[in-house]
Amino acid sequence: MSGGVDSSVAGALLLRAGHQVVGVTMKLWGGDSDTGCCSVSDVDDARRVAQQLDIDHLVFNFGDDFNAHVVEPYVRDHALGVTPNPCIECNRHVKFDRLLVRADQLGFDAVATGHHARIGRAANGSFSLERGADNAKDQSYVVHMLDQAALGRTLFPVGDIDKTEVRRLASEMGLRTASKPDSQDVCFITSTGGRQTFLGDRISFRQGRVVDTSGSALGKVEAVEMITIGQRRGIGLPGGGPKRYVVDVDVPNGTVVVGDDDDLFRTTMVVERATWIEAPVDGAVLVQCSAHGVPQPATIANDIAGKVAGGSVRVTWNEPQRRIAPGQSVVFYDLADKCVLGGGTATR
Amino acid sequence: MRPGAVEAMLPFFSERFANPSGSHRFARDARRAVDEARDQVAEVLGVSPGEVVFTGCGTEADNTAILGVGGLAVCGAAEHPAVLHPTEHRGGIVVGTDTAGHIDLDQLADVLSPDVAIVSVMAVNNEVGTITDLAAVSRLVRSLAPGALLHTDAVQAVCWLDLRQIAPLVDLMSFSAHKFGGPKGVGVLTIRDGVKLAPLISGGGQERERRSGTHNVAGIAALTSALVETDHQRISENARLAGLRDRLIDGLSGAIEGVVETVQRDRKTAGSAHVCLDGIESESLLFLLDQADVCASAASACASGAMEPSHVLAAMGVEHSLAMGALRMTLGHTTTVDDIERAIDVVASSVQHLRRVAVARP
Numbered sequence A: 001m002s003g004g005v006d007s008s009v010a011g012a013l014l015l016r017a018g019h020q021v022v023g024v025t026m027k028l029w030g031g032d033s034d035t036g037c038c039s040v041s042d043v044d045d046a047r048r049v050a051q052q053l054d055i056d057h058l059v060f061n062f063g064d065d066f067n068a069h070v071v072e073p074y075v076r077d078h079a080l081g082v083t084p085n086p087c088i089e090c091n092r093h094v095k096f097d098r099l100l101v102r103a104d105q106l107g108f109d110a111v112a113t114g115h116h117a118r119i120g121r122a123a124n125g126s127f128s129l130e131r132g133a134d135n136a137k138d139q140s141y142v143v144h145m146l147d148q149a150a151l152g153r154t155l156f157p158v159g160d161i162d163k164t165e166v167r168r169l170a171s172e173m174g175l176r177t178a179s180k181p182d183s184q185d186v187c188f189i190t191s192t193g194g195r196q197t198f199l200g201d202r203i204s205f206r207q208g209r210v211v212d213t214s215g216s217a218l219g220k221v222e223a224v225e226m227i228t229i230g231q232r233r234g235i236g237l238p239g240g241g242p243k244r245y246v247v248d249v250d251v252p253n254g255t256v257v258v259g260d261d262d263d264l265f266r267t268t269m270v271v272e273r274a275t276w277i278e279a280p281v282d283g284a285v286l287v288q289c290s291a292h293g294v295p296q297p298a299t300i301a302n303d304i305a306g307k308v309a310g311g312s313v314r315v316t317w318n319e320p321q322r323r324i325a326p327g328q329s330v331v332f333y334d335l336a337d338k339c340v341l342g343g344g345t346a347t348r
Numbered sequence B: 001m002r003p004g005a006v007e008a009m010l011p012f013f014s015e016r017f018a019n020p021s022g023s024h025r026f027a028r029d030a031r032r033a034v035d036e037a038r039d040q041v042a043e044v045l046g047v048s049p050g051e052v053v054f055t056g057c058g059t060e061a062d063n064t065a066i067l068g069v070g071g072l073a074v075c076g077a078a079e080h081p082a083v084l085h086p087t088e089h090r091g092g093i094v095v096g097t098d099t100a101g102h103i104d105l106d107q108l109a110d111v112l113s114p115d116v117a118i119v120s121v122m123a124v125n126n127e128v129g130t131i132t133d134l135a136a137v138s139r140l141v142r143s144l145a146p147g148a149l150l151h152t153d154a155v156q157a158v159c160w161l162d163l164r165q166i167a168p169l170v171d172l173m174s175f176s177a178h179k180f181g182g183p184k185g186v187g188v189l190t191i192r193d194g195v196k197l198a199p200l201i202s203g204g205g206q207e208r209e210r211r212s213g214t215h216n217v218a219g220i221a222a223l224t225s226a227l228v229e230t231d232h233q234r235i236s237e238n239a240r241l242a243g244l245r246d247r248l249i250d251g252l253s254g255a256i257e258g259v260v261e262t263v264q265r266d267r268k269t270a271g272s273a274h275v276c277l278d279g280i281e282s283e284s285l286l287f288l289l290d291q292a293d294v295c296a297s298a299a300s301a302c303a304s305g306a307m308e309p310s311h312v313l314a315a316m317g318v319e320h321s322l323a324m325g326a327l328r329m330t331l332g333h334t335t336t337v338d339d340i341e342r343a344i345d346v347v348a349s350s351v352q353h354l355r356r357v358a359v360a361r362p
Helices: A005-016 A040-053 A063-079 A086-105 A163-172 A194-200 B003-013 B025-045 B058-069 B081-089 B105-111 B134-144 B163-169 B217-255 B282-291 B311-316 B337-360
Strands: A022-027 A056-061 A117-121 A127-131 A208-212 A217-221 A245-250 A255-259 A265-276 A283-288 A296-301 A313-322 A329-333 A339-346 B052-055 B072-076 B093-095 B116-120 B149-153 B172-176 B187-191 B259-261 B272-277 B326-330
Touching: A005 A040, A005 A163, A022 A040, A022 A086, A040 A056, A056 B282, A063 A086, A086 B282, A086 B337, B003 B217, B025 B052, B025 B163, B025 B187, B025 B217, B052 B058, B058 B072, B058 B081, B058 B116, B058 B149, B058 B172, B058 B187, B072 B081, B072 B105, B081 B093, B081 B149, B093 B105, B105 B134, B134 B149, B134 B163, B149 B163, B163 B172, B217 B259, B217 B272, B217 B337, B282 B326, B282 B337
Parallel strands: A022 A056, A208 A255, B072 B093, B072 B116, B116 B149, B149 B172
Antiparallel strands: A117 A127, A127 A339, A208 A217, A245 A255, A265 A313, A265 A339, A283 A296, A283 A329, A296 A313, A329 A339, B052 B187, B172 B187, B259 B272, B272 B326
16 A cells, blocks of 8 residues: 555455455655655655555554665666666566565565555456456556466456546545545656765766767767667756757766667667566567556567576567666567567666 | 553643742742642752753753763764754764664773863664663763763663662663653753753743743652652662563564564663564554554654664664664553553564565565
8 A cells, every 4th residue: 555546445345345354554765755656745645545445454664675676776877878677677576576575574364565556367267467457557568577377366456447446435535645646756756866976976977978880979968877779858958959869878988879869769689587477489560668658569589598497588579669768667568469478677 | 651640740730830930929939839740840950950950851951961061972872863963064073883773982982082072972772772871981981081071862761770879870861751651842950050051942041041031830840750760769670670571582582483682681771671572564564463452663764754774773883784773662661461462472473464465476
């Protein structure tokens, strides 16, 4: 229970379904925060909702795990010019690993969250991960790393209803979180300081040369670690003239390459650290590269490290697509755009 | 709360509900209650009545001592946050501890100088129960920083130590009623005659300009009742609870492996049964204990309610992984032999369960 409306209603729906429910809020981040699920006021909201539902509420301190698996890699990746997705790493290592293990130890059958996604079960007993009923709020992308064992012990009670209905239920039940705005941002980055301050306190930024695709110098940036592929603003170039985009970032050499839109397009990419909902998949799929990105058709082949989880996958786009920043999560869906098949991390 | 303390409060919520600072007959009656309470408190604490200042809590007493003196403060790393934070806030010096959480006397001697304005050393550690050798601390402070005041946070000492023996060693002592069977929201700071402190709370000057605010008469009456009763029972309760504490720790050590007694028994209070359980996460254990109606604590909770790693165990040099398995069990005047037997059963079976599922996981 993050203190948001989705997990509040998730708890209420579980109770309606007859489950024995205990609310848990994870304390993950001890530093400055203004939006995330670790602020005291959000924990207050979660606790007050649990009191309204008349269930126990616990706070688990997983700060060490969060630091080791989310914050430190976030800083390390940026120092290498990789743009990570910390919320996905938190799901992978904390919510659906550390918390599941804890739940197991304490005798719980399942962990439920407020994610908008659905878990199905086939006749042969295997679990599928499907998009949430509310297409606009679908979060299957951020939970794509779940495997059969995790899916079998996970519940997404609000996955079957849309957000409007979630809020309607919350206000019908008089839950104090009914009209609380959705959180959008990374919980350990403050709105005042932003990513720049957070990273600047932890790594020493290096200056970068800005060059065009032929290598000619165009200018410089103060912090090459802050530059992301596809970026248009803040790359130290004068306004006017043709639109120019960052098409490559080489942090070790301190170089930012800019080009026009065409220079961003690629026909293939390699995805590493692949995970699969069931078995590794080859062939025609839809590929989604950001939380609310439009899925694009492609063919995937496990031709690099064999058909193994954790291996690499080559993605060949049906039509050339803009380059995906390394570190971003790339998620494969079936052609019906309903079920997650697997996913991984974009490489350079 | 002690039933006598509850009883002592009640008249002040109804027929004796007057402000003791007023001048009419009802005010005089309330005033008399505060005056008599002050006399009784002074007797148990080994000070004169004029040296007793009633406060809103132990934290307020600690803050008044540290912040009211001004100038350089020195304290130990295992102090309660009510001492540690104001000391750090004022740019004071924090001295390390030995492996029992007792302030390191050599390190203390190194930092004592004529520049030091106040030294604060707790009488009993709130997490692990270690008793400070305040006579030794006092000798050091008086010889190396003769101008400094010596304060002790004695919040955890009341049930276990004779405060009349501590009072002559120090200039300032802090107490909180809820630690000895009184209500929350009332405490005491004793201030040796002649010591000048700036008040933390200014206003009507009710506590002779050392603390302002309308007297919490009901709280003061209940604090006094609980303090006097605790003092009467102190010697017999020490003997009774030491026996139960020994049974608890010996019973646990006999039932399960990996019970690490954090501080040896002859250095701590009779009611403290603090242990670290090898390979166990306190958060998991506390949940299972709570499910079985055994209520315990690990370290201390932050504002969100999450358990924070103990700064006391860190100061003692306890390895982080072992400190994560801290279990802070405390015995008091209501503890019975049946409680102890049940605690042994439930803690042992919960620990065994957690170790079994940890082993079963690939």
